[in-house]
Amino acid sequence: MQIPLSVLDLAPIARGESVSSSIAASVALAQRAEQCGYERVWYAEHHNMPRIASSATSVLIAHVGAHTSSIRLGAGGVMLPNHAPLTIAEQFGTLEAMYPGRIDLGLGRAPGSDQPTMYALRRDPTSSDRFPDDVLELQGFLAGESRVPGVQAVPGSGSHVPLYVLGSSMFGAHLAARLGLPYAFASHFAPQALEAAVAAYRREFQPSAQLDAPYVIAGVNVIAADTTSQAQEQHAAMRRALAVGLFAGGQDLSDVEADVLLRRGAGQHVDQMFTYAAVGTPPQVADYLRGFRDLVAADELITAHQAPTTEGRLRSVELTAEALERESVA
Template sequence: MADLALSVLDLAPVRSGETVGESLAASVALARLAEQAGYRRVWYAEHHNMKAIASSATSVLIAHVAAHTERIRLGAGGIMLPNHSPLQIAEQFGTLESLHPGRIDLGLGRAPGSDQNTMYALRRDPRSADSFPQDVLELQAFLAGESKIPGVQAFPGSGTRVPLYILGSSLFGAQLAAALGLPYAFASHFAPHALHDAVETYRREFQPSEQLDAPYVIAGVNAIAADTQDDADAQFQQTKRQRVRLFARPGLRLSDDDCDAVLASPQGAQIASMVQYSAVGRPADVRDYLESFAKTADADELIVALQSPDTAKRLRSAEMIATELALA
């Protein structure tokens, strides 16, 4: 499957003992490697109040990485639109598109990407997610230079027509993307359960639009490639332990043995189920998994969340996968 389109979802992780500056430098290194290796795009997700993730100011991170790369597409996977006004996002991504023409994507999600207290700190109305479809249309109109609000235009942004993508993990996003004729990206790398129903719904209900004349599906998948299966498995176990620590009570210190005990429990089964779709092993095995997953997910493109526990291994994994799939 030599024509499999492959992209990278960079979670901008801040590892234990690492500074935010070091994390962001690693994101630049990963994007530059992805550009040289033939990946289609790199996306960054908006998260808030998470010490281990450095992509909260998503548009700022995209601007920084774009200034250190030349041609690879960069974007948000995604911007959580309930946290923002459509005008502000049109201005931000219109600025990015003006600085880096033809390289910017704008993926949009409905979830707040945070807890209730963080939502309060963002000054957002908890009901703002209810207006997500209308906000997407308002944002789209700003970017097209066809504002729905008399006397208000997005400068920069107006007329840039930054391509929009709807992100989701349920039928809601699939139905919205289909109705608006937009590409659909499913978060199967951490919310796998509705993947097949959502993709089937999207393809069945898709209505062509000015941006897109046929359905286009991107599916998320975790990936770790290593020289040996044992090494890949050990890296994956570290990733799952980190998820346990992420969900643990603040201030609670858990050893590796503690995390393994949680993962072996009924409660830990839910964490394990989140990474159901994961390509872990030697490069050829990862290739086979990705090609098979793309078919079963009915996806036009895969976006891989590289789960290796440190920067060097993450870069090596990305390089191995690209070489095995002959992306360049």
């Protein structure tokens, strides 16, 4: 493919579906991405969200790894302040031992939850302040150069699982540059600082043992369908689902009620989150992704396929890859 593509699987639990069916859909999505030549599939850590099934990220990665053979799998990301670095080193060291050369570890400092859930996780409200030090401690465990005397990660020590810094602000950009790590920007839902953050990251980048030059992954929403009308219908369903998830207070609203919610202000918020979205037929999506890649000269795009059904997401993954593959051959 002309543009290196990856997939961010949000592991959605659709209305009327179960967690089991959501996990089965994640397996199918990774298998389709592998068949279509995508670089990697990442899963994000979220908690207390009724419509997302990726809270136990490392467990999900292990399951998907058993049903795929070559595509890279990873966290996009683990919210490190929720965990001890040693625990994450052991988890991802175990994954690397199970699936050698296929595991990534993206790291974020957000809670991935609300205040009551932070309490339930036993998270110190100031733990995000330690994020840079925790990244270094985790890096030491994975490199076999522990910063904690007498403590090694087993499994994990010497595994050199590659780290990625995730971010949606200048903080992550500065940290990734200082540590010489790849930088993945969450422009699929927090687009405001994309250009400034990427520019700062490239300007300040310091080479490291893992990476000798800046590497930028940019997130983008995708709904690729066989016809424009199908893509627009799926986009409308996505807007409703997101509005309900964010603003309905846990209620399961009808489409009519969700449309009212969108008109009352939720729509503006949803559309701002989805500033970067490729919606349409394969040629339209390919054209959008080329322009988005060029906006920040991204080295790789990680695509969040937002169709409301598993079949729609699988088709979107397939059509997007085929469209870009045709362009690279032409």
